[in-house]
Amino acid sequence: MSGSDQGKGSDVLDAQDRARFEQLVLPHLDAAFNLARWLLRSRADSEDVAQEAMLRAYRFFRGFHGGDARAWLLQIVRNTCYTWLEKNRPVELMTEFDEELHPQPSTSPEALAIAGDNRERLTRALETLPPRFREVLVLRELEGCSYKEIASITAIPIGTVMSALARARQRLQRALTHASPQEASREL
Amino acid sequence: MSCDFTRTVLHGYLDGELDASRAAEFERHLESCRECATALGAEESLRSSLHGASLYERAPVSLRKKIRADLDAATAVSVALRIPAWRWLGVAAAVLIVATFSWYAWPRVQNSAASAPFTAAEIIDAHVRSLQPGHLTDVASTDQHTVKPWFNGKLAFVPPVKDFADEGFPLVGGRLDVLGGQNVAALVYSRRKHLINVFVLPTKEPDTPIHPPGARQGYQWVHWRHQGMEFCAISDVSASDLHELAQLIYQ
Structure with a gap:
């Protein structure tokens, strides 16, 4: 015993x-x-x-x-x-936060014009993403993890890492476009 | 309206995660698909702005200190639990014997060794011995107020113990060691992934500045005397790092 x-x-x-x-x-x-x-x-x-x-x-x-x-x-x-x-x-975990329905008050064009900073803009856009999307982007782009590492850290099957990243990047592009209308013309 | 490749394979390509044949297939596809070419350009520029915006946030020094203290606590408690109470009596007795013996042994050893009380080979041996598993520290702590009192009663002098984590040399711990037949205090510091031993023993010789480093077998050491104590720091770190630590201790 x-x-x-x-x-x-x-x-x-x-x-x-x-x-x-x-x-x-x-x-x-x-x-x-x-x-x-x-x-x-x-x-x-x-x-x-x-x-x-x-x-x-x-x-x-x-x-x-x-x-x-x-x-x-x-x-x-x-x-x-x-x-x-x-x-x-x-x-935060229960609702799949949608930046289209709930734009962050702080990302108004005025606030952004004052902040004016690329880092600020990207930070806010990243923070509007749901955590599941945010984490794959952070692991890939900031931490430089491989798909295999991302799969083992986030417990998602390796076969779905690529599509998770694809969706996360799409959400981020969208969040950035919404945050700065002057760039919206570039997309579509 | 939306190409299937844009939604998935493009990202594997962007991340360098496609095998050679799939990558070649996608490159052929890129030549004919404007949508994918545009999307790839957009993803590449998004990536470069993410990389250029210094979004990575490093841990503050204060957090590193708190974590080291946590680890010390977790380690010390478990060690204490594993050693039965009666054994502590043995430890105390051994310490007493060592302390008494060294008290009598000092003068003779000091007299017989006029200038340097130990050889380069002995310093290297002591350093290498300390790196073997379980030999590094008797008291593992980043807290100078834990390490310093630990030496009380074990040696006939009080080695100066200071943590230099803010300067990039965090204290790892301390132990008793033997150098040139003498009991000495060994203080352990780390520098990135390297370990530095600082041996301290009393001396009757006058103060000397930090000598230019000696080197052998890939190890460097520096030696100096200050206020009745003899110091020798040895490590595989660069000579300039070693000198930096020596200066911190000297002050």
């Missing part, structure tokens, strides 16, 4: 685990934070969630048997983010 305890006790970590974790997983902290920041749309919340995810990763570390440490960590970060969203902002 104590044997089953020990089998389960992946949380018994020693200095050697600590050094390995430091070497393999901790270097991907930026990736973890970046994904959390884009999923939660808030730096402050992302700090808390990335911290929690890192500690969870450490507790599960005995279960990591080599391979892609970044993808392994990001999977945990993503799960922690969704759990946090379910608890704190359930509405």
Whole structure:
């Protein structure tokens, strides 16, 4: 009976685990934070969630048997983010937010003219996308993940990564076009 | 109105995820399909604006510190749980013996080693030994207020312990080591993925500035004396990184 305890006790970590974790997983902290920041749309919340995810990763570390440490960590970060969203902002996950029906007040042409900044414009457009679309774009375009990595992080079949990205990019193009009417003439 | 390829395969092509034959097939298709050619141009420009807008957000230093503290806590607790209480008595007794022995051993060793109390080979050996699994730290903590008191009663001097995470040299921990037959304090810092050992021992020699680095077998070390203590930092990081850390400690 104590044997089953020990089998389960992946949380018994020693200095050697600590050094390995430091070497393999901790270097991907930026990736973890970046994904959390884009999923939660808030730096402050992302700090808390990335911290929690890192500690969870450490507790599960005995279960990591080599391979892609970044993808392994990001999977945990993503799960922690969704759990946090379910608890704190359930509405965001339930409604497939549609930027055509609910234009963000902050993306009015006036606000954009004041902001005037490409980064601002892209950030707002990305943030209007539903999280499922936002995450594939962030993983692909900011994190440079392969389709295989995206599939393992987001738990979607590898065969559908390409169409998920296609839809996400279409939504983003649309969000950008809506946000700046002066560019609308370019599309269609 | 909408080409099937525009909706899917184009993205695999854009991302370099198509196999060679499908990519060639799509390129042939591109020559005849204006819709796909336009869409590909639009996707490429979207991508370049995404890449050019510095949207990537890096973790703040404060978060890195908090996480290291969490990991220390998770590690320390489990180690404490695994060692039965009676064993701690043994540990305490051993520490006492080492401390007593070193108290008597200091003067003789100091006298016999006039200038450098250890050789380059001994420093490299000690460094390499520390990198073997489980040997790096006796006290693993990024908190200088945890590491410094840990040495209390284990050595007949107080090594200066400071975390330089903000300067890019986070403290990893400390341990007792033996160098040239002497008990010394070893402080461990990390620099990106590299580890740096800083050995500290008392000396009666006058202060010396940070010497130009020595190098052998791919390791570099720097040596200096300050306020009655002898320092030697060794690592496989660049000589300039090592010098930077030495200066931080010297101050």
